[in-house]
Amino acid sequence: MRPRPHQVLEVKIETADVTTIVVAPIDAEPPLVARAGQFNMLWMFGIGEVPISVSRIRRDGALVHTIRAVGVVTSALAGLDAGGVVGVRGPFGTGWDVDSAAGRDLVVVGGGIGLAPLRPVVEHVLANRGDYGRVSVLVGARTPKDIVFGEDIDQWQHSDLGVDVQVTVDVAGAEWPGHVGVVTDLIASAHFEPARTIAFVCGPEAMMRFATRALQELAVPLERIRLSAERNMQCAIAQCGHCQLGDVFVCRDGPVLAAARLLPLLAVRGR
Amino acid sequence: MSERGMHDLLGEHPFFAGMPSEYLELLAGCARNEVFRAGALIGREGDPAERFYVVRSGRVAVGIHVPQHEPLVIATLGPGDVLGWSWLFAPHAWRFDAVATHETHAIGLDGLCLRAKCDADPALGYEVVQRFARILVQRLEATRVQLADLYGKADAR
Numbered sequence: 001m002r003p004r005p006h007q008v009l010e011v012k013i014e015t016a017d018v019t020t021i022v023v024a025p026i027d028a029e030p031p032l033v034a035r036a037g038q039f040n041m042l043w044m045f046g047i048g049e050v051p052i053s054v055s056r057i058r059r060d061g062a063l064v065h066t067i068r069a070v071g072v073v074t075s076a077l078a079g080l081d082a083g084g085v086v087g088v089r090g091p092f093g094t095g096w097d098v099d100s101a102a103g104r105d106l107v108v109v110g111g112g113i114g115l116a117p118l119r120p121v122v123e124h125v126l127a128n129r130g131d132y133g134r135v136s137v138l139v140g141a142r143t144p145k146d147i148v149f150g151e152d153i154d155q156w157q158h159s160d161l162g163v164d165v166q167v168t169v170d171v172a173g174a175e176w177p178g179h180v181g182v183v184t185d186l187i188a189s190a191h192f193e194p195a196r197t198i199a200f201v202c203g204p205e206a207m208m209r210f211a212t213r214a215l216q217e218l219a220v221p222l223e224r225i226r227l228s229a230e231r232n233m234q235c236a237i238a239q240c241g242h243c244q245l246g247d248v249f250v251c252r253d254g255p256v257l258a259a260a261r262l263l264p265l266l267a268v269r270g271r
Numbered sequence: 272m273s274e275r276g277m278h279d280l281l282g283e284h285p286f287f288a289g290m291p292s293e294y295l296e297l298l299a300g301c302a303r304n305e306v307f308r309a310g311a312l313i314g315r316e317g318d319p320a321e322r323f324y325v326v327r328s329g330r331v332a333v334g335i336h337v338p339q340h341e342p343l344v345i346a347t348l349g350p351g352d353v354l355g356w357s358w359l360f361a362p363h364a365w366r367f368d369a370v371a372t373h374e375t376h377a378i379g380l381d382g383l384c385l386r387a388k389c390d391a392d393p394a395l396g397y398e399v400v401q402r403f404a405r406i407l408v409q410r411l412e413a414t415r416v417q418l419a420d421l422y423g424k425a426d427a428r
Contacts, residue, residue, distance in 0.1 A: 179330075
């Protein structure tokens with residue numbers, strides 16, 4: 001599968017190291033259509049290719065990706081201006097099964113840039129609010145300056161759709177009026193009925209492990225906790241093995257996996 | 272407020288959930304309702320820690336003063352949380368600053384009064400220490416999670 005050239009339509013700086021780009025195909029082929037939780041391989045010509053989650057689902061064929069600049073490729077992607085060109089392969093992988101959450105309480109836990117693949121879930125739930133029970137959106141970041149999608153979070157908090165949106169940071173200055181503490185603190189104080197809850201969690205692996213433990217301590221069944229794994233995806237079609245964890249090819253079988261399947265694989269030391 | 276009313280208020284707070292009524296009765300004798308306006312300093316690092324608080328509403332920022340830096344908030348406490356454990360252990364001095372960031376309603380318990388009751392009744396003392404130990408373990412674990420810098424840069428591509 002060859003990358004298709006896409007042009008950057010919009011660029012939005014989210015934080016000091018996180019940028020959102022909106023891209024649309026240049027060729028005459030039909031647009032790529034992704035589901036919440038899936039990813040595309042974004043190729044900076046002459047530099048390299050990286051897997052980036054879709055951070056918003058648009059119906060006009062444009063793709064929205066939110067990128068944290070941590071290396072050469074991601075920094076180049078984050079440095080694109082409107083009009084720039086990027087190659088896109090995808091979409092790949094499993095997504096968040098939002099339909100399986102219908103009729104249940106839903107807890108969404110996003111840590112750092114992990115909120116990016118979860119934003120489409122929250123937007124879907126808000127657009128179909130009646131399909132779900134109690135909904136909690138719990139967001140963690142290192143500092144207030146590292147909170148991504150601040151405007152969206154503000155809108156979610158002020159919507160009258162009955163969604164409990166909580167934000168916490170690990171550390172803050174005295175001017176921060178919000179919660180300070182680890183994201184697992186928010187899980188303990190969120191209102192949901194564990195027996196009928198499904199949880200979608202995305203963030204650094206350590207954070208997902210702690211979040212899963214906090215959910216389990218409240219009696220949320222492990223089989224109803226979904227995690228999004230981040231691994232070194234290269235081919236994205238389960239051929240190269242770079243993202244392999246045990247018998248799981250994260251690019252094909254993930255990135256969204258049941259916690260019961262993923263956690264034992266993450267517990268293996270040395271990976 | 273009567274001791275009976277305070278007994279019930281304490282019993283409703285998660286920190287005291289399941290505590291035998293006779294112990295709540297003893298605690299109520301050391302307790303009083305307190306209100307802190309937003310911005311009020313509740314405890315200052317190094318000052319004598321004569322009380323602890325069970326928060327009923329509002330929010331308290333627990334912070335560290337670092338010379339030549341802005342105050343650093345390391346945790347916030349809200350309804351259901353407990354503020355202050357230094358009253359229990361010598362030298363009975365606040366380890367951190369505590370400031371109400373919103374109007375905060377709490378029940379303050381006199382540490383000297385409570386220590387005397389715990390000394391006189393070791394079973395009560397054990398009950399109280401067990402509950403504080405649980406809080407300390409939670410805070411220690413949270414601190415370790417914070418130290419792990421969960422949101423640090425793991426990917427280099």
